Amino acid sequence: MKIDEIPTPAAVVDASALQRNLHEMSQRLPGSSLRPHVKAHKCTALAARQAALGHLSFTCATPREVLGMIKAQVGHDLLLANAVLDVDRLGQVAQAADAAGVIARIAIDSAETVDAASRAGIRDVVIDVDVGMPRCGVAPAEAGQLADLARQRGLTVSGVMGYEGHLQMVTDRDEARERVAASMSLLRSAHNEVGGDIVSTGGTGTHDLHTIGLEHPTGVTDVQAGSYVMVDTQYASLNQGFEQALTIVGTVIAHHERRYVTDVGLKALGMDHGDPTIDSCNVWFCSDEHTTFSSSERTLRVGDRVHVRPAHVDPTIARHEYLWLVDDGEVVDRWAIDLRHW
């Protein structure tokens, strides 16, 4: 099957670029120093590629992601890096992990999340620490107390995590390095109170700013990067040496006066970082099932294909059923995006 025969809109992956991204990151952060975040792709087939490169610890954002990874038998150490109150779903995670002999660790940041994990039969938790981004995470000074509470409830506390999400897009790398170090000092201070083998953090935007290993003063044990796999127009602006591997391929369905219309719309894109781009074209606006654009450089015909570059990959992929792997114009595989929803 040729790329031009894929029904559109379609989430198309440049298989070579993907492989280069995976290899590059594996060289920078080998083995357990990378804990790939599956929320970026929600695809167990892609996670299996990451595992094949030696990364057997993964990060997940939802119970469904953890359950799907266990079912697909990918990874042996899964960190649900999110506060979850749903005892039913956590119970499913605990049972599936026990049955499969997989470690499922749950982030906790409150007495309520300790209680939910305990009631669900979860064995292993990490303390989620606020390192500067206003979201989940306990204050560093309270981390030790929460760990004590968790241990009183019979939970194993394996360490800490803290996501410096507010620093992912700091373009001045010296500034980013300094602020990441300050964030990691907070995380490490919490770790001193909590104990355990895990100090987990980071993302693609800061993956190169961490010292790895507990022996370093502000070192971490693993980086939760996900977006390096595909890269979007926002991450591409950081010039970190990864390639934009994902485009949403559309068909030009109309051409009137100066404008073209392709069948890639809001429902095929994550729009929170703004409009997508099309090479050498000006995007006018997106609607539910369309993007209207023009070009002074390209001449297109109705029926032609265009590659639409999403501004934010993660929520874009979550809108699609499949990733189409393409190499040199040929479809070489189709992967189900099987970790969607909650």
Add this chain to the structure above:
Amino acid sequence: MKIDEIPTPAAVVDASALQRNLHEMSQRLPGSSLRPHVKAHKCTALAARQAALGHLSFTCATPREVLGMIKAQVGHDLLLANAVLDVDRLGQVAQAADAAGVIARIAIDSAETVDAASRAGIRDVVIDVDVGMPRCGVAPAEAGQLADLARQRGLTVSGVMGYEGHLQMVTDRDEARERVAASMSLLRSAHNEVGGDIVSTGGTGTHDLHTIGLEHPTGVTDVQAGSYVMVDTQYASLNQGFEQALTIVGTVIAHHERRYVTDVGLKALGMDHGDPTIDSCNVWFCSDEHTTFSSSERTLRVGDRVHVRPAHVDPTIARHEYLWLVDDGEVVDRWAIDLRHW
């Protein structure tokens, strides 16, 4: 099951408000004068409610929507109001419609779309006319010529459609009325050249600005409204007498310092119209699986539920698997959002 037992995030519908919206619109635009757009909800169970109120003509945006409606046996006159070049999918539509004895009409706006419809075995088309919004649609002066081409290819041309999407949010109703009338003059001029029984247009924002019936100088035969069913924060600003029936229900999963976090994030929301709202709260920002917010008026506890109001309903619903129907705190039904994807 109580509303507080639904796993979150969940697309929850106030069943009474939905029923009031459906009834209200049915009184304003009874029977075939309303051609409900299923893209707004992508749910055949909801479409069946519309059909039960006497609306047996529907508007669709994708082949999958048409095929799903045929399979669910809802409606007998389905208009795919979009340019489609995919002969395979159009062929599936043609076969399914013929087998079920349903009329499937396809919008065409170019020689290429005529060709695709003809090759796919489609019997019936309408000419999509540009009435002022820069998207699909042939110039009014070229509509007659395109109709001739379609008839030469053996297609039945049933009339015209033209969507005045650029006028849906004009808040000054006198201005809106005037501009809609001008748009409809364009559509009617195209209809004079094309012929046929159908002059289809409109949306929720302009549904009350159309004269219905071919006997009126700028009258149309049916209005393609969809958003009235649920209404979002943007449509609510028009004060048209419909209620916001859909919220995304989340659990408060964290509370630290001044901030709350709920498990409704980008992947559960359409973000193209901006951040969602939470009553009496200030939304700080959304991330993949979270919304961070604060409130000086409400005191919430971890584990409490909150109703998140999406800024744009259509792409929000397309992110979910189910609509949960709730009446007076009790779950009364769960409908599959079965018309998603393409």
